[in-house]
Amino acid sequence: MGILNHALPNIGPVKAVDTAIGWGRKSSIWPMTFGIACCAIEMMAVYAATFDLDRFGAGVPRATPRQSDLIIVPGTVNAKMAVRVKRLYDQMAEPRYVIAMGACVCGGGPYVKWGYNTVKGVHKIIPVDIFVPGCPPRPEALMDGILKLRDQVGRDAVFARREQAGKEMDGRYAAAS
Amino acid sequence: MNEQELHGKLSGAGVAGLGELDTTGPDPFVVVEGSGIRPVLSFLRDDPTCRMEMLHLVTGIEREDRIEVAYHVSSLEHHHSLTLKVVFPRPEAGGHDDWRPGVPSVADIYPAADWHEREQWDLLGIEFEGHPDMRRILLPDEWIGHPLRKDYSYPSEHGGIPLELDAVPMYERGPDWEREEKVRKAKKEERKAGTPLRQPPAPGSDRPHAGGQAPASSKGQRHVIEPHSGDDDDGKSGAH
Amino acid sequence: MYAVEEKNDVFTEELKLNLGPQHPSTHGVLRVELKMDGEIITASRCDIGYLHRCAEKIGENVTYLQFTPYTDRMDYLASMNNNLAWSLAVEKLIDVEAPERAQWIRVIVAELNRIASHLIAFGTYGIDIGANTPFFYAFRERESIMALLERPSGARMLYNYIRPGGVGHDVDDQWLADVLAFCDEFERRWKEYNTLLTNSHIFIKRTANIGVIPKDVALAYGCTGPVLRGSGVKWDLRRDVPYLKPYDELEFDVPVGEGTHGSLGDCWDRYWVRMREMMESIRIIRQACPRVPDGPFMDKKTSGMYKTPLKPKPGEAYVRCENPRGELGFYVVSEGGTSPIRCRTRAPSFCNLAVLDVLLPGTMIADGVAIIGSLDIVLGEVDR
């Protein structure tokens, strides 16, 4: 958001502008077309007619990370894929959000014990905003996750100064990459 | 034809290296000497009464004393199938890294074998001699070890990607993360190696609260119970 | 590999192109390294393993029963069929046979799942080619199938329903009636699909004469399922080596490719085989539903053994089943313990995908996507 990014004091008029922008942003979260494993099929079911994610403005999957705001990681991430997932995340423009979908990406799932090359949770690789557990999560669960993310996006400040915690986290991520 | 007839047919044709038919299990199989697998398979494929057009599977099996390689072939024309096996006894001091049984590759007889053989090399460390492109297929090229071997030990990370349940997330690593990681690993090793904390203090030692007093033991125990859940798999994998 | 013809008077620089692993039309996380001369692929190399989940190692460490859910996660579009193959392998090892009622239920659920799987193949193939609408139509019917299968099994996608010794839960008459009603409904819908995609002029132009797999190549590379049948080989395990008793008594055809719009074994043939297979499955279900006999749905002896882990005698069993994607095989080697010492999967997609490196050189990049789609791979099964 240019030079004004989080530079203004956290006062009434700035907050009001932020709320208006937040309302716009939360109504058009564009996810990335990205499927890994079984959970991706349930994600496709959410995009399709019966569940229709487009009702919440999130039904326009973009094929490139550079156009998308949200990456849903649907399925087991292994050592070979983790490098790619991280690179995809790095290619996305701020502000970016991550939903971890399924038991595998929330903490290893069925492959936690004997999986010699699975990453036990995608939060080891990229910071995650919403965890949606289940194996696979029902479409309703994923939709609930997206609704929760909408609330979070709507509350996010654009011009006003951000919470300290978020800044710290960005700093840490920059140090690691 | 059933397996018996097929075995009779093979021995009748005088193919070198043919062994016995084993019918003890639910699925019978024919044992073949290592060098004989190529002539046997080409005979089975080309003979008009056998006509095994399709190779289904190349499987390596590791047992206590040997590694076996099993080949499943079947015929669509005659509706019969056969299992062939090559056996490699384990050498005296055959460890994980220095024992790589070599089998002649059949990728030119059955192109289907190409990927199967690469997979067996990748996961079990069986080398197929004469294979056109013997690379890893499923795991990254720079992976260490062959995971389906029974003495494989699980890695804790691969190229900076943490693979453990309790690993520190990559984006949360502070500047002195590497030192902390070393300490964590050392602690883990310590726990694995029999946890010296659990042993009663030696008699006459000058530790505070020695002599089995309540505070000392409870403190020590808390330290022992602490291990994270990931510890458990390492213990098991080490046992192999 | 394909060599660029010397006589070409227009030369472009050779370009290396990476397709995947994040690419909308690689059906998962397949990566193909391509060498391009302009728009023509001159060489290709598949790179798989982005979804390798250690299934075989897990199989060697868990009990026979505990491995059933992992077979779900191999071919997650046809989990019933995977459960079926695994259960048959274990049953062969411990020498039991499922009761008759269980066998008929198995046939019905497996065929329903086959339709669901082919529907995804149909819908996503449309997207690959550039037609978005079939996807939404296919998912509508798929949802009805999932609702049907959810009732006995309790899960939407990964059922863990067919187990060694029988099936997990019984079905009731109402369910059978609903399945029959679905069959009538589906037949009407199927005709819609054909007007949408099958006979569309653009679709035929994009798929006919593309990616031709000759019969001998298909056999040599171990292709099975619709890929083999699309090349004109009439081979279906359900008909030729019936692995469940009911398949022997049921009447159905095995559709094969005929080269309707081009040469035999092109993408359109494979697609059309899948479409007709859905109708054959409907035919099987229609015959099977009224014939489900009364009786137990789980073998008494085996369910008694569920309380303690199964311990088969030393030996080995190899069982093949006709999955929507081809022949799925489980090769289980037991040494008498509670878990097998080797648990190998013959994944149909794995073998079907191997032929891709032969097909791609010499084609245009846009056709390459059509070829990958027509093989209908599931990466969970390729990498396991």
Ligand code: SF4
């Ligand atoms: S959580 Fe379950 S359904 Fe999702 S990817 Fe993992 S195994 Fe598949």
